[in-house]
Amino acid sequence: MENTEIERKFLIKELPKNLEKYKKIEMTQGYLNTNPVVRVRRENNDYFLTYKGSGLLSHSEYNLPLNKEAFKHLLSKCDGIIISKIRYKIPLENGLVAELDIFNGDLAALKLVEVEFESVDEANAFTPPAWFGEDVTTDKRYHNSYISMYGLLI
Template sequence: MMPEAKTLSPYEPAYKRIKGFVLRRHHITKEDFMEIERKFLIKELPQNLDTYPCHIIEQGYLCTEPVMRIRRQDNDYIFTWKGSGMMSREEYNLPLNETAYLHLKEKTDGNFISKKRYVIPIENGLKIELDIFDAPFAPLMLAEVEFPSEEQANAFVPPAWFGEDVTFDGRYHNSYLSTVKL
């Protein structure tokens, strides 16, 4: 009996070409694109939140397997491809211009997500990215911390204002939130 063939996303060939082009053009390896992060719910907001840099983000998804996202962060536009995984996965970011972003925005599926992101520096050069979601996901608040290695990620002790660690709970991936029926 033959094994069942894996169903490919209609975007699979395109993302493989883009990924290959980026890697060859910039002489970089797959390891250069590993995103290692932990994600937490928030029990309470930190003091002096308004003293930290804040970005306005809106994002939508062209595809969720693999993740293909477009994002506007303030006046920057980015296309992102993310591989599979929970704490560690490949991530490739390509800049877009506003015209390309608006064109792709019309092609997104599901819920468009908007949020405020506060960037809070912590020890060892790390930073907390605290996302406060707008409707319809309010009052959801998530914090992400990116690490240079899995060892550092596993050793991280979160601040007291963090809640439950949801790193391995796919329900808190933005790509999943985009698919939730509201």
């Protein structure tokens, strides 16, 4: 059975107020491969190996659990930039959730927000809140796998 992720990605115009009231996840991730995408990620104290198929709006995605030792070992094998960011999960209308990523280190200038959907039709019908900026879903320069290899080219 294929696991499909359907998401849109946006720049932001302004940070929402009171970010501290939302669920916060500290993330570290690196890429073992970028075509297809094979990523290792730490989310607070959870660890994952992820495979993502091709596609910008919609693609297959599989997450497998790792332990801390396996994560550290695989992270040391990653090429390019190791990405560190904080993700805030912000509820939106209709049961949707905005995942606001605030990057750290050399990528600190970057702030992105993603929203996942049940269908491509739902994604295409989505009207973003006022604090969302430009839709960059189809701009590969804003995908983490690209950023890990080339940095910010924007």
